Amino acid sequence: MLTYLTKSIVGAxxxxxxxxxxxxxxxxxxxxxxxxxIAGPNAPPETVEAMREQLGLDxxxxxxxxxxxxxxxxxxxxxxxxxxxxxxxxIQQFLPATxxxxxxxxxxxxxxxxxxxALQFLIPGSAGIRLAMVGVGSTPIFLSALLLSxxxxxxxxxxxxxxxxxxxDFAGPTGLNVIDGILVGRPEVSVDALLHMILPAxxxxxxxxxxxxxxxxxxxxxxxxxxxxxxxxxxxxxxTKVLLRHGLRNAATAPLSMLGLQVRLLFGNLLVVERVFGWxxxxxxxxxxxxxxxxxxxxxVAIVFxxxxxxxxxxxxxxxxxxxxxxxx
Amino acid sequence: MVKLSHRTSEPVTESVLSxxxxxxxxxxxxxxxxxxxxxSFDMFPGEIIALVGESxxxxxxxxxxxxxxxxxxxxxxxxxxxxLAGIELVGAGRRTWQSARRHLVRAISQDPMGALNPTxxxxxxxxxxxxxxxxxxxxxxxxxxxxxxxxxxxxxxHRLSGGQRQRVLIALAMMARPKLLIADEPTTALDxxxxxxxxxxxxxxxxxxxxxxxxxxxxxxxAASLADRILxxxxxxxxxxxxxxxxxxxxxxxxxxxxxAARFDLDSDRRRPLPTLPSEHTPSIRVENACAxxxxxxxxxxxxxxxxxxxxxxxxxxxxxxxxxxxxxxxxSAQRADAKPWPAQAIQETAALRLSNVGKTYPxxxxxxxxxxxxxxxxRSINLSIKLGECVALVGESxAGKSTLLRIxxxxxxxxxxxxxxxxxxxxxxxxxxxxxxxxxxxxxxEQIGERLRAVSPDSDYGRRRVGEAIKLxxxxxxxxxxxxxxxxxxxxxxxxxARAVIVPPRLLLCDEPxxxxxxxxxxxxxxxxxxxxxxxxxAMxxxxxxxAAARIxxxxxxxxxxxxxxxxxxxxxxxxxxxxxxxxxxxxxxPSLQAGGGR
Numbered sequence: 028m029l030t031y032l033t034k035s036i037v038g039a040x041x042x043x044x045x046x047x048x049x050x051x052x053x054x055x056x057x058x059x060x061x062x063x064x065i066a067g068p069n070a071p072p073e074t075v076e077a078m079r080e081q082l083g084l085d086x087x088x089x090x091x092x093x094x095x096x097x098x099x100x101x102x103x104x105x106x107x108x109x110x111x112x113x114x115x116x117x118i119q120q121f122l123p124a125t126x127x128x129x130x131x132x133x134x135x136x137x138x139x140x141x142x143x144x145a146l147q148f149l150i151p152g153s154a155g156i157r158l159a160m161v162g163v164g165s166t167p168i169f170l171s172a173l174l175l176s177x178x179x180x181x182x183x184x185x186x187x188x189x190x191x192x193x194x195x196d197f198a199g200p201t202g203l204n205v206i207d208g209i210l211v212g213r214p215e216v217s218v219d220a221l222l223h224m225i226l227p228a229x230x231x232x233x234x235x236x237x238x239x240x241x242x243x244x245x246x247x248x249x250x251x252x253x254x255x256x257x258x259x260x261x262x263x264x265x266x267t268k269v270l271l272r273h274g275l276r277n278a279a280t281a282p283l284s285m286l287g288l289q290v291r292l293l294f295g296n297l298l299v300v301e302r303v304f305g306w307x308x309x310x311x312x313x314x315x316x317x318x319x320x321x322x323x324x325x326x327x328v329a330i331v332f333x334x335x336x337x338x339x340x341x342x343x344x345x346x347x348x349x350x351x352x353x354x355x356x
Numbered sequence: 357m358v359k360l361s362h363r364t365s366e367p368v369t370e371s372v373l374s375x376x377x378x379x380x381x382x383x384x385x386x387x388x389x390x391x392x393x394x395x396s397f398d399m400f401p402g403e404i405i406a407l408v409g410e411s412x413x414x415x416x417x418x419x420x421x422x423x424x425x426x427x428x429x430x431x432x433x434x435x436x437x438x439x440l441a442g443i444e445l446v447g448a449g450r451r452t453w454q455s456a457r458r459h460l461v462r463a464i465s466q467d468p469m470g471a472l473n474p475t476x477x478x479x480x481x482x483x484x485x486x487x488x489x490x491x492x493x494x495x496x497x498x499x500x501x502x503x504x505x506x507x508x509x510x511x512x513x514h515r516l517s518g519g520q521r522q523r524v525l526i527a528l529a530m531m532a533r534p535k536l537l538i539a540d541e542p543t544t545a546l547d548x549x550x551x552x553x554x555x556x557x558x559x560x561x562x563x564x565x566x567x568x569x570x571x572x573x574x575x576x577x578x579a580a581s582l583a584d585r586i587l588x589x590x591x592x593x594x595x596x597x598x599x600x601x602x603x604x605x606x607x608x609x610x611x612x613x614x615x616x617a618a619r620f621d622l623d624s625d626r627r628r629p630l631p632t633l634p635s636e637h638t639p640s641i642r643v644e645n646a647c648a649x650x651x652x653x654x655x656x657x658x659x660x661x662x663x664x665x666x667x668x669x670x671x672x673x674x675x676x677x678x679x680x681x682x683x684x685x686x687x688x689s690a691q692r693a694d695a696k697p698w699p700a701q702a703i704q705e706t707a708a709l710r711l712s713n714v715g716k717t718y719p720x721x722x723x724x725x726x727x728x729x730x731x732x733x734x735x736r737s738i739n740l741s742i743k744l745g746e747c748v749a750l751v752g753e754s755x756a757g758k759s760t761l762l763r764i765x766x767x768x769x770x771x772x773x774x775x776x777x778x779x780x781x782x783x784x785x786x787x788x789x790x791x792x793x794x795x796x797x798x799x800x801x802x803e804q805i806g807e808r809l810r811a812v813s814p815d816s817d818y819g820r821r822r823v824g825e826a827i828k829l830x831x832x833x834x835x836x837x838x839x840x841x842x843x844x845x846x847x848x849x850x851x852x853x854x855a856r857a858v859i860v861p862p863r864l865l866l867c868d869e870p871x872x873x874x875x876x877x878x879x880x881x882x883x884x885x886x887x888x889x890x891x892x893x894x895x896a897m898x899x900x901x902x903x904x905a906a907a908r909i910x911x912x913x914x915x916x917x918x919x920x921x922x923x924x925x926x927x928x929x930x931x932x933x934x935x936x937x938x939x940x941x942x943x944x945x946x947x948p949s950l951q952a953g954g955g956r
Contacts, residue, residue: 255473257425258471258472258481259473259484261423261463262458262528263455263458263459272476272484273473273476276475277474351474352475352512
């Protein structure tokens with residue numbers, strides 16, 4: 028286990044180095060001039076030149092890359108062109124909202140997957156369930172986000188559909204509003220935060236649920252026809268015990284891998300969903316950064332998502348080794 | 357250990373299992389088929405009954421029916437009566453079945469590798485099992501002869517060998533002290549030495565715990581070494597039943613007689629083709645009012661297809677037989693003995709294959725930090741040459757390196773040291789263990805055989821003629837040229853695989869355990885076919901097997917492989933008469949034979 032964690036960290040550093048190289052390469056390829064951007068479009072050429080010198084843009088590429096790495100090591104991701112704030116400060120500000128929504132979507136997605144696999148297992152070969160799955164699975168996320176927000180917020184007004192909290196000036200210690208509400212002793216904040224989360228989390232959970240549910244269902248179907256399941260039935264165990272003790276655990280590996288893949292896709296979907304629901308997180312931040320060609324901000328978010336992805340992958344692999352003790356990390 | 361054995365001396369014992377007129381209909385892909393048809397028998401405490409038949413005879417279905425575990429996607433319809441320890445199970449509710457499985461009937465299966473949950477320790481799997489057992493888990497494990505039960509109890513199944521897993525499964529079943537144990541081909545996947553030990557164990561358990569054992573097998577020799585009584589099953593019906601020794605000596609049904617004749621052992625005549633059963637036909641007659649065996653039966657009369665023969669007392673032994681003309685059966689064996697001997701095979705001095713100092717390791721040891729595994733030697737400096745026209749059988753237990761050696765000979769695996777020399781450039785052809793899996797499911801047999809004709813289109817007249825010749829050469833019906841593998845039986849698939857291998861006759865044919873998964877009559881048929889093909893096409897052959905009897909029948913020389921080293925190589929009869937290595941002696945000693953054992 029210790030070796031495995033060491034290896035994961037070494038792997039993460041290598042991945043970050045590669046990513047930093049790509050990011051740096053992008054910065055020098057893209058025809059946007061940071062000096063001009065900072066000095067302003069109407070600045071005289073000598074000001075731009077001075078800014079260029081100040082930023083060290085005339086130094087050799089290797090020196091620039093070294094400097095870039097050094098700053099990266101100090102968590103300095105540069106300054107956002109749009110907000111004029113250090114990108115790392117921006118990320119610190121917007122990350123909790125995204126984390127909260129992302130975690131809620133993953134939890135909801137896994138729950139959906141479980142329900143779907145259970146339904147397919149209980150009513151095998153049901154055309155209705157299969158049709159529903161194809162329907163839900165084939166709806167693109169921008170459409171389902173729009174539909175959810177239109178019906179449940181705009182038309183029915185059952186659930187809030189914009190922002191993440193009604194209490195504008197609330198700020199807690201962790202930035203995760205649901206937890207902060209409890210920590211600070213204001214449960215009404217937690218409830219409010221949860222209500223705000225339902226629609227966007229549902230939109231994000233839908234592809235996770237379909238993909239993981241299918242994979243779980245297929246794996247379960249396979250496992251339940253294995254000889255060892257017959258052995259378990261032959262012991263006179265009830266079908267529920269057979270499913271829970273012998274079926275689920277052996278079927279866990281493939282859906283866990285699928286979950287890992289879906290989390291990666293979730294990062295992209297966050298951009299769309301946060302935009303639709305006005306969710307003040309990294310996704311919305313990135314969309315806005317795109318709109319104003321804010322390269323440092325985009326690349327900073329890319330690095331943060333990269334780290335999150337490595338983290339998720341490591342967790343998934345640990346989960347797989349817990350489900351199947353033959354996987355020796 | 358002997359505390360229950362006094363029961364055998366009781367004069368009258370109540371039957372523990374009573375099956376009456378049991379019929380089962382399963383629907384596969386919407387087509388209902390009767391897999392069991394009017395089965396009736398009784399079993400008594402401590403009795404071992406062998407249930408014998410070819411694949412597809414319904415013997416596995418009986419075991420599953422008695423456990424209530426027929427796959428429900430086949431919509432089983434069960435009629436008749438199963439009384440187990442006085443409880444009627446046909447039509448019983450789910451809870452009754454669960455309780456019966458928990459306390460009364462247990463099973464051990466054909467596939468010890470797959471029958472244990474891979475993610476659960478042995479201890480937890482056993483803890484789920486104990487019904488009213490008083491002994492500890494370690495106790496039960498050591499009763500089955502497992503050394504170091506503490507370590508095994510805490511291990512995961514993949515750490516154990518096949519034999520160890522089968523013992524665990526037996527412990528798992530026996531610790532519930534069931535009245536009935538269904539053993540479905542429990543030794544098929546095991547080596548002969550392991551097989552002998554498992555059979556001993558079952559015998560002891562039946563005696564000491566007074567468990568009735570229904571031993572499902574296709575192997576009459578194994579049945580004879582273990583069982584008290586035998587039921588012969590054909591097409592879902594009992595065609596003969598009686599005391600094991602009676603039936604083994606004087607089979608009354610032509611089918612049982614055929615099965616007995618097809619069985620081969622270390623004493624079978626290897627100079628001529630083995631006796632086989634007439635080849636299987638897809639039943640074209642309606643069997644409700646006929647004998648199901650009539651289409652294959654050498655002594656069939658017109659009335660056989662008009663009347664369903666009842667199970668009636670046999671004239672030759674104290675049991676029962678379902679054959680209208682069973683008094684004719686004894687004359688069958690006389691007809692069989694006069695097969696023509698094989699023609700002499702010319703063996704040249706030139707080698708078709710020569711392996712010099714061949715060594716191979718597999719990375720299966722412990723992992724290092726960077727995830728590389730330590731290499732473990734699997735073959736050590738093998739020197740083996742096969743002459744043109746010669747057949748060498750490679751014998752050894754699982755894990756000895758047999759398959760690796762064959763793959764190196766085929767050029768599929770590159771050895772780390774040593775040289776492999778072949779007579780010609782034409783690559784050798786390989787016949788693998790599972791003929792059905794060796795065929796591509798979506799290509800017709802003709803297409804797959806014709807594929808090997810490189811420059812010729814298999815659809816051209818010439819191509820089709822060549823394919824047709826190959827198909828006839830292996831004794832396959834030419835109409836099967838356009839069939840898909842799923843439409844054919846295992847035996848037909850095996851012939852198709854051979855046709856594919858010999859349409860362009862290779863100098864060297866490599867066979868990897870081609871008969872190990874086959875029932876007796878099919879195995880004998882395949883051995884005959886291979887013997888015939890290699891003589892007709894003048895092929896050298898490497899025949900990998902764990903079956904010494906099969907090796908002796910087909911090969912000119914036997915090579916014995918043990919832990920990656922060739923321990924001896926010699927003429928088959930010389931090796932069996934005077935084995936040089938301790939390992940070969942143990943292999944010969946473990947061979948079950950029809951004469952020995954059983955019949956208590």
